[in-house]
Amino acid sequence: MVSRVIPVESFDLVIFGGTGDLARRKILPGLYRRFCAGQMPEGARVIGAARADHTDDEFRKLVADSIKEFVPAGRRDAATIKDFAERLHYVSIDARGDKGWSALAKLVRKDVIQAFYFSVGPGLFGDIATRLHKHKLAGNEARIVVEKPFGRDLESAKALNAVLADSFDENQIYRIDHYLGKETVQNLMAVRFANVLFEPLWNAQYIDHVQITVAETVSVEGRGAYYDKSGAMRDMVQNHLMQLLCLTAMEPPSKFDPDAVRDEKLKVIRALDPVPAENIVRGQYGADKDGDSYIAHSENPASKTESFIALKVDISNWRWKGTPFYLRTGKRLKARMSEIIVHFKETPHSIFEEDAGSHANVLTIRLQPDEGMDLRVTIKEPGPGGMRLVDVPLDMTFADALGPDAEDVPDAYERLIMDVIRGNQTLFMRGDEVEAAWSWTDPIIEGWQQRGDQPKTYEPGSSGPEDALMLLHRDARRWREIRK
Ligand code: BG6
Numbered sequence: 001m002v003s004r005v006i007p008v009e010s011f012d013l014v015i016f017g018g019t020g021d022l023a024r025r026k027i028l029p030g031l032y033r034r035f036c037a038g039q040m041p042e043g044a045r046v047i048g049a050a051r052a053d054h055t056d057d058e059f060r061k062l063v064a065d066s067i068k069e070f071v072p073a074g075r076r077d078a079a080t081i082k083d084f085a086e087r088l089h090y091v092s093i094d095a096r097g098d099k100g101w102s103a104l105a106k107l108v109r110k111d112v113i114q115a116f117y118f119s120v121g122p123g124l125f126g127d128i129a130t131r132l133h134k135h136k137l138a139g140n141e142a143r144i145v146v147e148k149p150f151g152r153d154l155e156s157a158k159a160l161n162a163v164l165a166d167s168f169d170e171n172q173i174y175r176i177d178h179y180l181g182k183e184t185v186q187n188l189m190a191v192r193f194a195n196v197l198f199e200p201l202w203n204a205q206y207i208d209h210v211q212i213t214v215a216e217t218v219s220v221e222g223r224g225a226y227y228d229k230s231g232a233m234r235d236m237v238q239n240h241l242m243q244l245l246c247l248t249a250m251e252p253p254s255k256f257d258p259d260a261v262r263d264e265k266l267k268v269i270r271a272l273d274p275v276p277a278e279n280i281v282r283g284q285y286g287a288d289k290d291g292d293s294y295i296a297h298s299e300n301p302a303s304k305t306e307s308f309i310a311l312k313v314d315i316s317n318w319r320w321k322g323t324p325f326y327l328r329t330g331k332r333l334k335a336r337m338s339e340i341i342v343h344f345k346e347t348p349h350s351i352f353e354e355d356a357g358s359h360a361n362v363l364t365i366r367l368q369p370d371e372g373m374d375l376r377v378t379i380k381e382p383g384p385g386g387m388r389l390v391d392v393p394l395d396m397t398f399a400d401a402l403g404p405d406a407e408d409v410p411d412a413y414e415r416l417i418m419d420v421i422r423g424n425q426t427l428f429m430r431g432d433e434v435e436a437a438w439s440w441t442d443p444i445i446e447g448w449q450q451r452g453d454q455p456k457t458y459e460p461g462s463s464g465p466e467d468a469l470m471l472l473h474r475d476a477r478r479w480r481e482i483r484k
Contacts, residue, residue, distance in 0.1 A: 006039075006422075007039070007041065008039060008041060008113075008418060008421045008422055009041065009112065010041045010042065010044045010112045010113065011041075011044050011045075011113035011114070011115060011421050012045050012047060012108050012109050012112055012114055012115070013031070013044075013045070013046050013115045013116075013117060013417070013421070014047045014049055014108060014115070014116045014117065015027060015028075015046065015047070015049065015117045016049050016050070016093070016116065016117065016118050016119060016120050017049075017119035017120040018047070018048025018049050018050050018059070018090070019048060019054070019059070019062060020050065020119055020120070022119045023048070023066075023119050024066040024069075024070070025066070025070055026070075026411070026413040027117065027119060027413060027417065028063050028066050028067070029066055029067050029070040029071045030410075030413040030417060031046055031417065032063075032067050032071060032076070032080075032081070032084050033071065033075065033410065033414055034410070034414050034418060035080065035083075035084045035087070036075070036076075036080055036084075039418060040084075043112070044087060044112075045087050045088070045089060046087055046088050046089070047088075047089045047090070047091060047107060047108070048089070048090045048091070049090070049091045049092075049093045049100070049104060050092070051093065051094060051095075052092060053092045054090045055090065056088065056089050056090050058090070059088055059089070059090035060088050063084075063085065064081050064085060067081055067084075068081075089107060091103050091107060095124045095127045095128050095131070096124070096127050101131055101135045101137070104135070104137060105135045105136070105137050108137055110139060113141070113143075113421055113423075114137075114138055114139060114141070114142040114143070115142070115144075115145065115420050115421060116128070116137075116138060116142065116144045116145070117144075117145040117420075118144060118145060118146045120147075122146075122149060122150065122156075122160060125146060125160055125163060125164060126163035129144065129164050129166070129167040129168060130163075130166070130167060132167065133166075133167035138167075138168070138172075141172075141423075142168075142172060143172050143173075143174055143420050143423065144164070144168055144172060144174065145174040145176060145417075145420055146173065146174070146175050146176065147176055148175075148177060148239055149230060149234065149235070149239075150175055150239075150429070150434050151434070152229065152230065152234060153438055153441075153442050153445075154435060154438035154439050154442050157434050157435055157438050161431040161434070161435065165431075170430065170431055171425065173431070174419075174420050174425060174428040175428050175429040175431075175434060176416060176428060176429075177239045177243050177428075177429055178412040178413060178416065179239070179240040179243050179244065179367075179412070180243055180412075180416070180427040180428070180429075181411075181412030181413060181414075181415045181416040181419075181427055182368070182371075182412045183371050183410075184365055184366060184367045184368075184371045184372070184373075185244065185247060185367065186427070187371075187373070188244075188247050188248065188340065188365055189247060189256070189261075191373065193252050193253075198363075199252065201344065202319075203319045203320070203323075204319065204320050204321055204322045204323040205345075206344055206345055207323050207343065207344055207345065208323065208343045208344065208345045208346075208360065208477075209324050209325070209343050209475075209477060210248060210249075210323065210324075210325045210326070210340065210341065210342050211325075211326045211328070211339070211340070211341040211343070211479060211480060212244050212245060212325065212326070212328070212339075212340050213327075213328045213329070213337060213338065213339050213341075213479070213480065213482065214236060214241060214244075214328075214329040214338045214367075215328070215329065215330060215333040215334070215335060215336060215337045215338070215463075215482045216329075216330065216331050216333060216336055217332065217333060217334075217335060217336050217461075218331055218332070218336075219285070219294075219331055219332050220294060220298075220307060220331055221292075221297055222297075223297075224297030224298045224299060225299050227297075227298070227307070228298050228299055228300060228305050230305075231282075231306045231307075232282075232306050232307055232309040232329055232330060232331070233282075233306065233309055233441060233444065233445055234441070234445070236309075236329040237309060237311070237327060237329060237441070238438065238441045239429075239437070240329075241327045241329055242437050242440075243265075243429075244340055244367075245268065245313070245325055245327065246264075246265035246269060247265070248325075248340055248342070249268045249315055249319070249320055249325070250264040250265050250267070250268050251264050251267065251319070252264075256426065257426065258424065258425035258428075258430075259430075262425075262429075262433055266430070266432060266433050266436055267317075268315065268317075269433065269437055269440060270436055271315050271316050271317040271320075272313060272314075273313070273314040273315070273316050274440075274444070275313060275444050277448070277453070279311060279312035279313075280309070280310075280311050280447075280448065281308075281309065281310040281311075281456065281464075281465060281467040281468045281470075281471055282308065282309050282448065282455040282456065283306060283307065283308035283309070283330060283455050283457070283464050283465040283467075283468065284303075284304075284305065284307050284308070284455040284456070284457060285307050285308070285330075285331065285332040285459070285460045286457040286459060286460070287460075288332075288460040288461070292460070293460075294307050294331075294332075304454055304455060305455070306455045307330055307331045307332065307455075308328075308329070308330030308333070308458060308464045308465065308468070309328070309329060310326065310327065310464065310468035310471055311326070311327045311328075312324050312325075312326055312471055312475075313325045313326070313327060324475070326471065326472060326479070328464065328468060328479065330458075332460040333461070333462065333463060333464060333482055334462060334463055334482045334484075335482050335484040336368065336369065337366075337369075337482055337484075338366070338367035338368045339364055339366050339367065339480065340364075340365040341363070341364050341365075341480050342363040342364075342365075343362050343477075344360050344361040344362065345360060346358055346359075346360045352387050352389065353386075353387065355388075356387050356388055356389050357388060357389045357390070358378075358389065359376070359378040359389060359390070359391040361375065361376060361377060361378070362375070362376045362391075363375050363376075364376075364480075372395070372396050373396045374393045374394065374395045374396065375393070375394045376391045376392065376393055377392060378390070378391045415427075416428070463479070463481070463482045
């Protein structure tokens, strides 16, 4: 199999916050990888813009260092880093003042695709959008890319949408949720809508329940102040887990086109039931043997912020009524593991002896690590001794099935940036979708704030609080174990 690199038109990509953490870790190394893949056409340029004074050469050095730090050794070499660096420029700019804007206006070309990446806090979105407009920097075809968090509740998201809408049309605004750029997430759509096998069974009649787990081993170290204001609900559920839920639950769109897909996702969000207190478990990790705990990184020693959350979510529509979606995410857990697990129902009647055992089919969609899918099917245990049933995996680890091509799978950011250049919004959130997501999230957060709920303490390196296990046990179900 040969990887296909789809050519894109030439572009000028300006990264506001071009020397910041996200730019250094993800955006610039991602662009370098696309450059190596031959996807950065002749003349395409990347312009870093940030407050600090730097020359082009200093910026190039900073980017080269980031590539060395964040691109594995086998995937980079000094000669291509040098060639890539020639595409880089830098402008020192004041997002809230006038400094740098005329210089930027002179640099950005009008006859190529213009993209402006707002890799800055949401507090600056409005300032930058307004100045781009005022300095006539962005043409009608220009695109802006905005990072999460997109607001912290419905009201602030609406205000952000309004401020961006003053200067840009919706079809110019690319709201990033990097989970949508992950290979397996897109594969979920391919599996559902390019195969006849699953779709007829993809409903409450045949699916018992769905589990979505995004477990992380990392702590909130260095991000305590941000996390105190967000918590796992705002940081992970309102966006990443919600997107995974939408893609699993949505109706087939009429075509794979941005608005058709986003219309269907929006319908799912609007069909989500409010979540009662008994269907929510929040947790906060306690101290490990070195005394490192959530509180150790928090600015508030009495913080009630959750670093873990599990929810049972019901969708009130014809397809899903009666099939719960259990969501769970947390930091400092046992392993890094993100999976969507679709538990089918058992056969309506077993023709085999009771002691043959019975097993339901389970489809696992693994986002990370080891992207792939696994469908468990029930077969006869080989050998004599009558009919005994076992379930065995039909495993499709992408790395095995696709060979070396699987290693060339672009990182989520690379793919999404190239989609911006191509002008394809399918994997980006539309304004109404983000607002709908907050409309569902806000009452849940307000509910626990009003009740004064305390998060349950859980041990670092565990699967989260006991109560999260109970959320499924009481429904006679079990979470898939969080494992390496
Ligand atoms: C980010 C969150 O959006 O996603 C982080 O702010 C989280 O808290 C990260 O760690 C997880 O992303 P990934 O791609 O490593 O699963």
